[in-house]
Amino acid sequence: MKALTITSPNNSIVEDVPEPVAGDNQVVVDVTRVGICGTDQEFFTGEMVYLHSNQAKYPVRIGHEWCGIVSEIGKGVNPKWLGQRVTGDTMLGCGTCYRCTSGRQHVCDDRYEIGVRNGWPGACAEKLLVPERALHLLPDSIDDAIGALIEPAGNSLRAVEAALAGPGKEILIYGTGTIGLLCAQLAQAAGANVHLVGRNERTIKLAHEIGIKNAGTDLIKPRTGFDGIIDATNHKSIPHEIVQAVEPGGRVVYIGISGEPSLIDSRDLALKDVTAVGILSASPGLKGAIEIFARGEVDPRPLIAATISLNEVHVVFMGKRPKGAGDGPKIHIDPRMK
Structure with a gap:
């Protein structure tokens, strides 16, 4: 089969590369759509932290935002999965340690x-090997475009919930990439008053088009201040800035990761009685994201700028947008395209 490899x-x-074969409790998925993530770009540039902590090494087969159809099942797998449209968890814990058995396998x-850690091949390929326990069924109301956005949406939903976004809450989101825009959509769907700050005029324009009215390059503080702030950037100064900007007793949520250390004075957290939450993965948010999209509460498809073939990915990694691409920050791949 064909697969994309960063060498x-x-x-x-x-x-x-050889096609995967389903082992015990595993399935093979024919990939229909996969998203390019900032993590994938960092593997391409060599900046990805796992490359420097020996938890990943070249060559890397990337791709962790995906959906597809189960085409083969291994011994012990429920036959119901065969032929089903699915997405799946990126994080595959050992299954036996205390964290795994207490619901924190991620x-x-x-x-x-x-597609990220310890050499498990990713979904930028025609087929993907996945444990049965990682699978999530996609209802018919979720198409392939949305199916490959479940993983970033699961992360975003966890961030929004951690910020306690809800009716009447003033929620500020830094960053207008895929995660920032998804956070804005999900927080607004939860009833919050959303404020979105970014530097990219193209994605700020898109934010307005999808109904995020308070989006721009400048911070306009509401009269009552911000109840919760989400950092969906990779800028090292933002973690400190949002602690200063949040209301006392509020919440700051860190889902973006800087390539350099970020400094937060814990005295600022304590003296303002601020709760700080870090979000690593989509795992606990996947089910909720599927349900929200299935009900049509949020339509993330405008965030997709283009869908390309595997052969076009290198050009995107080099910083060129596909011909005819829209304003969205997300590029999808259809491995079946020639």
């Missing part, structure tokens, strides 16, 4: 991350 910093190829020390 070294700034080098990627589409190559023929922070298992020995976890694999599909």
